[in-house]
Amino acid sequence: xxxxxxxxxxxxxxxxxxxxxxQVLGICSALAVTAKLEPALVMTISVTAVLALANVIISLLRxxxxxxxxxxxxxVVVAALVVIVDQVLKAWNYEVSKALSVFIGLIITNCxxxxxxxxxxxxxxxxxxxxxxxxxxxxxxIILVIVAxxxxxxxxxxxxxxxxxxxxxxxxxxxxxxxxxxPPMALITVxxxxxxxxxxxKDLQE
Amino acid sequence: MNRxxxxxxxxxxxxxxxxxxxxxxxxxxxxxxxxxxxIADDTKKQILASARIVPxxxxxxxxxxxxxxxxxxxxxxxxxxxxxxxxxxDVNVSLEVKKPxxxxxxxxxxxxxxxxxKYILPVYGAGLWGPIWGYIAFDSNGDTIYGAYFAHAGExxxxxxxxxxxxxxxxxxxxxIFSKNGVFQSVAVVKVGKETADQAWVHxxxxxxxxxxxxxxxxxxxxxxxxxxxxxxxxxxxxxxxxEVPVPDVQNN
Numbered sequence: 001x002x003x004x005x006x007x008x009x010x011x012x013x014x015x016x017x018x019x020x021x022x023q024v025l026g027i028c029s030a031l032a033v034t035a036k037l038e039p040a041l042v043m044t045i046s047v048t049a050v051l052a053l054a055n056v057i058i059s060l061l062r063x064x065x066x067x068x069x070x071x072x073x074x075x076v077v078v079a080a081l082v083v084i085v086d087q088v089l090k091a092w093n094y095e096v097s098k099a100l101s102v103f104i105g106l107i108i109t110n111c112x113x114x115x116x117x118x119x120x121x122x123x124x125x126x127x128x129x130x131x132x133x134x135x136x137x138x139x140x141x142i143i144l145v146i147v148a149x150x151x152x153x154x155x156x157x158x159x160x161x162x163x164x165x166x167x168x169x170x171x172x173x174x175x176x177x178x179x180x181x182x183p184p185m186a187l188i189t190v191x192x193x194x195x196x197x198x199x200x201x202k203d204l205q206e
Numbered sequence: 207m208n209r210x211x212x213x214x215x216x217x218x219x220x221x222x223x224x225x226x227x228x229x230x231x232x233x234x235x236x237x238x239x240x241x242x243x244x245i246a247d248d249t250k251k252q253i254l255a256s257a258r259i260v261p262x263x264x265x266x267x268x269x270x271x272x273x274x275x276x277x278x279x280x281x282x283x284x285x286x287x288x289x290x291x292x293x294x295x296d297v298n299v300s301l302e303v304k305k306p307x308x309x310x311x312x313x314x315x316x317x318x319x320x321x322x323x324k325y326i327l328p329v330y331g332a333g334l335w336g337p338i339w340g341y342i343a344f345d346s347n348g349d350t351i352y353g354a355y356f357a358h359a360g361e362x363x364x365x366x367x368x369x370x371x372x373x374x375x376x377x378x379x380x381x382x383i384f385s386k387n388g389v390f391q392s393v394a395v396v397k398v399g400k401e402t403a404d405q406a407w408v409h410x411x412x413x414x415x416x417x418x419x420x421x422x423x424x425x426x427x428x429x430x431x432x433x434x435x436x437x438x439x440x441x442x443x444x445x446x447x448x449x450e451v452p453v454p455d456v457q458n459n
Contacts, residue, residue, distance in 0.1 A: 066215040073222060080226045091237040094244035126403050182364065 009132035013139035020143040025111040028098045031186040040148035048137025055133035058121040074117045155180030220349035256355035283432035299330040307431040331424025334416040335360045338443045348439025354378035366417030381406035390433035395422040
């Protein structure tokens with residue numbers, strides 16, 4: 001597939017350079033927020049918003065930031081954005097903010113964000129940095145959504161809270177797999193995705 | 207200007223922090239009213255949950271709350287209503303439980319359900335990692351629990367956190383907190399397989415021993431100051447009990 005070179009920062013992280021399944025970053029939050037689809041979607045939106053904005057801000061400031069405190073500057077910017085996201089969620093979607101509780105605060109420590117700021121935004125212009133932020137946020141989000149889809153479907157029999165497994169199945173003896181709700185199954189699901197992804201992308205195999 | 211000099215670094219970080227500080231305070235000020243509204247709605251939802259009233263999706267919690275909770279007031283530990291100027295909803299239970307029993311403000315919410323008038327009382331205590339709290343709805347006899355709602359700040363998922371699940375909370379239905387002689391004794395939370403001789407009991411959460419003990423202690427400590435108030439309800443209903451249909455035995459779960 002040929003893509004415009006200027007869109008590479010947006011497209012690459014979706015598959016070839018995916019932050020979760022190729023760079024194996026941000027795994028901790030992938031375990032925590034994927035028991036249900038809704039928090040996974042909200043987390044995706046939050047991380048994408050924080051990452052894109054932080055990338056643009058750092059990219060704009062990149063020529064003024066003193067080298068000796070650049071990590072601190074990055075952290076301050078990310079932390080401020082995360083607090084804003086947290087406050088907005090508390091005001092507009094209190095239920096989800098309760099469900100995500102500490103994980104919103106933990107966006108600050110999400111390795112993907114610090115990684116992109118240091119590796120990309122510090123040395124690129126704002127527009128590519130913005131695309132890179134959106135791309136990596138979505139690349140992270142795709143994996144969260146896939147994992148959450150299977151965990152919610154198999155673990156609770158619902159999707160986005162709506163019952164999808166018909167009652168007749170339960171009457172016939174079908175049971176929700178309670179283990180899917182527990183964190184270890186998120187890791188195993190991520191591993192399965194990596195397995196499928198590697199087998200389709202031979203050049204990623206080591 | 208030399209970007210590596212100490213002066214530049216110090217000025218840069220000062221300006222950055224000031225700008226960020228201003229932005230954050232503006233955001234906080236702008237969103238605070240909406241957030242307080244959400245917190246109040248959440249509390250109302252919890253109060254209603256103890257009387258097993260669950261809002262449907264998209265339903266306005268405040269409307270639902272005012273349609274059920276017809277009156278609320280504050281009593282003292284002698285069961286007398288005090289200071290009608292204070293709003294029971296605004297009492298911070300987490301601060302009240304730290305005071306001696308005779309100084310506490312004890313909120314009571316009267317909830318008129320289709321199964322009669324219920325009295326909802328807040329409880330507050332400590333779990334393993336942090337605070338646990340809840341609301342207990344009593345039948346109008348002031349003795350039998352109609353429903354219970356518990357929540358926690360950070361108990362272990364799958365273990366202590368199970369106290370917020372219906373499987374634990376539903377056990378409280380039909381439990382009497384007074385002994386046959388009218389002595390307050392609360393509800394015991396006992397290990398699966400055990401039971402208490404003359405006290406009402408529920409099963410603890412397996413693997414959540416400290417949290418379960420916390421629930422037991424919370425129930426006793428928070429409900430005991432109410433015992434005069436609840437006893438007065440009990441004697442009121444006893445006087446008018448002649449024309450009442452006897453309540454059927456609730457199944458022993």
